[in-house]
Amino acid sequence: MKLYTKYISLLLKSQLQYKASFTMTVVTQFIQPFALFAGIYFLFQRFGNIQGWTLYEVFMCYAVVGICFATSTCFARGFDSFAEMIRTASFDRVLVRPRSTVLQILGASFDIKRIGHFMQSVFVLVLAIISADISWDLARVVMLANMILGGSVIFSGVYMLQAAAAFWTIEALEVANIFTHGIKEHASYPLNIFPKWITILFTFIIPFGTINYIPLQYLLGKIDGTGWLYAFIPLLGSLFIFPCILAWKFGVRRYSSAGS
Amino acid sequence: MKPYISLLQVRFLNGLQYRAAALGGLATQFFWGIMLVFIYKAFYGGAASSNGFSFQDLVSFVWLQQAFLSFLFLYDWDSEMLDMITTGGISYELCRPVRIYQVWYVKLLSKRLSRGILRFAPVVILGFIMPYPYNLSLPGSPVSLLLFIVTLFLGLFLLVAISMLIYISIFKTMSPIGSVGIFSIIGEFFAGMTIPLPLMPSWLQNICMALPFRWTADLPLRVYSGNIGTPEAITGIAIQSVWIAILVLAGAFIMKRITRLSVVQGG
Numbered sequence: 001m002k003l004y005t006k007y008i009s010l011l012l013k014s015q016l017q018y019k020a021s022f023t024m025t026v027v028t029q030f031i032q033p034f035a036l037f038a039g040i041y042f043l044f045q046r047f048g049n050i051q052g053w054t055l056y057e058v059f060m061c062y063a064v065v066g067i068c069f070a071t072s073t074c075f076a077r078g079f080d081s082f083a084e085m086i087r088t089a090s091f092d093r094v095l096v097r098p099r100s101t102v103l104q105i106l107g108a109s110f111d112i113k114r115i116g117h118f119m120q121s122v123f124v125l126v127l128a129i130i131s132a133d134i135s136w137d138l139a140r141v142v143m144l145a146n147m148i149l150g151g152s153v154i155f156s157g158v159y160m161l162q163a164a165a166a167f168w169t170i171e172a173l174e175v176a177n178i179f180t181h182g183i184k185e186h187a188s189y190p191l192n193i194f195p196k197w198i199t200i201l202f203t204f205i206i207p208f209g210t211i212n213y214i215p216l217q218y219l220l221g222k223i224d225g226t227g228w229l230y231a232f233i234p235l236l237g238s239l240f241i242f243p244c245i246l247a248w249k250f251g252v253r254r255y256s257s258a259g260s
Numbered sequence: 261m262k263p264y265i266s267l268l269q270v271r272f273l274n275g276l277q278y279r280a281a282a283l284g285g286l287a288t289q290f291f292w293g294i295m296l297v298f299i300y301k302a303f304y305g306g307a308a309s310s311n312g313f314s315f316q317d318l319v320s321f322v323w324l325q326q327a328f329l330s331f332l333f334l335y336d337w338d339s340e341m342l343d344m345i346t347t348g349g350i351s352y353e354l355c356r357p358v359r360i361y362q363v364w365y366v367k368l369l370s371k372r373l374s375r376g377i378l379r380f381a382p383v384v385i386l387g388f389i390m391p392y393p394y395n396l397s398l399p400g401s402p403v404s405l406l407l408f409i410v411t412l413f414l415g416l417f418l419l420v421a422i423s424m425l426i427y428i429s430i431f432k433t434m435s436p437i438g439s440v441g442i443f444s445i446i447g448e449f450f451a452g453m454t455i456p457l458p459l460m461p462s463w464l465q466n467i468c469m470a471l472p473f474r475w476t477a478d479l480p481l482r483v484y485s486g487n488i489g490t491p492e493a494i495t496g497i498a499i500q501s502v503w504i505a506i507l508v509l510a511g512a513f514i515m516k517r518i519t520r521l522s523v524v525q526g527g
């Protein structure tokens with residue numbers, strides 16, 4: 001852990017050196033998601049609601065997913081760009097060091113510029129919380145925190161799987177975008193609008209449903225039940241990370257260097 | 261003219277080599293299309309049509325959008341050209357006995373052409389065989405199909421002209437992420453790539469009509485289904501041509517001025 005904080009503080013310092021470029025990127029990251037935001041807004045202006053869900057409820061979904069996406073791309077950036085490491089065989093260097101590979105890849109990259117996207121999502125979240133009619137209690141607060149935590153873990157898991165796949169493919173897997181950028185774009189909407197197979201895919205296989213749709217139903221007062229039960233469903237979903245770590249370990253064991 | 265045509269050929273053939281990437285792209289585009297179609301279905305609910313835009317037309321819009329993404333998407337990250345601007349490699353480019361605007365235009369055009377040609381067919385086929393009502397419909401009429409092809413290609417020429425202006429703006433901003441990122445997202449929104457024009461409020465539609473972006477994507481995609489009729493499509497072709505002329509001339513002019521005045525970066 002101490003080593004990790006050291007890694008991060010070094011990366012942070014190096015990125016903050018280029019002030020103009022840093023500011024420009026953060027501003028871009030902040031502005032970009034507004035296109036999707038505006039798109040959702042105008043669709044609701046035209047149609048009123050989407051199967052009983054209102055604009056602010058969907059914004060809540062959008063914001064949670066956005067925060068998780070920004071957080072995990074910031075921290076797990078190393079896994080996102082891992083294919084490059086395989087291709088150039090710089091992964092060899094990681095292997096000879098006496099520390100865990102996961103820690104080193106996590107520490108290899110830290111993309112603080114994602115703060116722009118993060119801020120945009122927080123902005124939408126605040127907007128949604130003010131405007132949506134939610135009867136807050138302790139269980140719901142814990143639930144929201146768990147949703148953000150769980151979602152970040154699941155996104156990181158997907159990045160890890162994508163990186164693990166690179167052990168076999170040696171190149172970046174464009175298909176993985178479906179589950180990172182695809183989720184970011186489309187997971188703003190409640191899962192029940194999709195056909196069964198998509199719902200199952202996002203509940204049991206890549207469990208994004210556990211961090212937005214299922215707890216949100218309770219959070220927004222759409223279903224009754226034990227609040228604390230729903231509060232911990234996101235954590236159940238984040239168990240997804242374990243098979244991902246397993247896949248990663250399996251990949252590492254199989255690794256044979258690509259270059260000189 | 262000849263060097264530019266051979267450059268187009270070489271680049272086009274080169275682009276056709278990336279078949280594995282195209283396959284990965286296919287899965288992504290297909291999944292994207294499916295998700296969008298279901299989301300719109302939920303919005304439409306039982307309604308067959310909204311603001312004169314029927315659900316069937318919308319579904320065709322989505323599938324064609326996914327199939328011809330490289331003809332329609334403004335965002336384009338050409339690291340070769342970006343590096344040239346920010347690291348000073350452009351000075352070599354300026355020494356060559358060809359016009360730099362034309363060369364870059366051809367490079368961008370050929371990249372989009374090869375990607376589009378390589379990728380569109382599978383998505384179109386998958387779109388056709390989707391179950392009703394999630395399937396790509398046949399074109400409104402043979403004339404619609406013809407007009408679709410014409411507007412699609414004119415739209416591509418216009419898109420590349422806009423894209424060139426974005427690259428040129430980097431000479432001023434010196435921030436590829438800023439220029440490409442922000443201008444692309446704004447342009448795509450006004451082009452109807454985020455949500456189709458008929459689903460926008462009317463004041464926003466008016467803004468879109470006055471800007472060049474809408475003529476690159478929204479026009480061809482709606483001409484296909486006949487949602488935009490023949491007379492309107494022909495007017496559209498005229499407007500596309502005028503925009504192409506204006507933006508290409510403007511781009512070439514600014515490029516000439518900037519390259520004359522520019523300070524080459526790097527040592």
